[in-house]
Amino acid sequence: MIKKENFVLSIVKFAFREGAALTTPQASTEITAKTLAVVEAWREAEGPLLPILHGVQEEFGYIPNEALPVIANALNLSRADVYGVMSFYHDFRERPAGRHVLKLCQAESCQAMGSDAVAEKLRKLLGIDFNETAKDGSVTLEPVYCLGLCACSPSAMLDGEVIGRLDEGKVNEIVAEVRA
Numbered sequence: 001m002i003k004k005e006n007f008v009l010s011i012v013k014f015a016f017r018e019g020a021a022l023t024t025p026q027a028s029t030e031i032t033a034k035t036l037a038v039v040e041a042w043r044e045a046e047g048p049l050l051p052i053l054h055g056v057q058e059e060f061g062y063i064p065n066e067a068l069p070v071i072a073n074a075l076n077l078s079r080a081d082v083y084g085v086m087s088f089y090h091d092f093r094e095r096p097a098g099r100h101v102l103k104l105c106q107a108e109s110c111q112a113m114g115s116d117a118v119a120e121k122l123r124k125l126l127g128i129d130f131n132e133t134a135k136d137g138s139v140t141l142e143p144v145y146c147l148g149l150c151a152c153s154p155s156a157m158l159d160g161e162v163i164g165r166l167d168e169g170k171v172n173e174i175v176a177e178v179r180a
C-alpha cells in the first residue's frame with residue numbers, strides 16, 4: 001500500500017518535472033500543496049474530477065495551470081483530459097476573476113425576455129465582453145445558463161446574489177455597484 005506522504009511527494013515531483021507554467025517556485029509549491037489537499041478530499045469519490053475542479057476553483061478563484069498535472073497524475077488521466085473537462089464547463093475559469101463576478105443568464109427563458117439587450121448594454125457600460133475582466137480588475141462578466149429564476153427573467157447573479165427582472169435601472173445600479 002502506498003503511503004500518503006509518498007503519494008503526495010510523487011505528485012509534487014511530477015508537477016515540477018512537468019514544468020507547468022511556473023510563476024515562482026514558492027507560488028507553485030503553494031498551488032501544488034493546496035491542490036493536493038483538494039484531491040485528497042475527493043479522490044475516493046465516484047467521478048472525482050468535477051468535485052476536484054470545483055474545489056480547486058473555490059480555493060483559488062480559478063483553476064491555475066499548475067494544478068492540472070497534479071490532478072491528472074492523481075486521477076491517472078492526461079493533462080489534456082483534465083483541461084478538456086475544465087474548458088467544457090462554463091463554470092471553470094482559467095484566470096483569476098475581478099473583485100466582482102457578474103453572471104448574466106443566457107438561457108432560453110431569459111433570452112425570450114430580452115437578455116440579449118441587457119448583455120449588450122452591460123458590455124457597453126463595462127467595456128468588456130463575456131469571459132473578460134475589466135482592466136481595473138473591478139468585474140468579470142460571465143454567461144450562465146439558467147439561474148433557476150426563470151419566472152423573473154431576465155436574470156443575473158452578482159457575487160452570488162441573484163437579481164431578477166433586469167431592466168435599465170437595475171443594470172445601471174449593478175454597474176455603479178461594481179465600480180464603487
Ligand code: FES
Pocket residue numbers: 105106107108109110111145146147148149150153154155
Ligand atoms: S433561463 Fe434564465 S434563469 Fe432560467
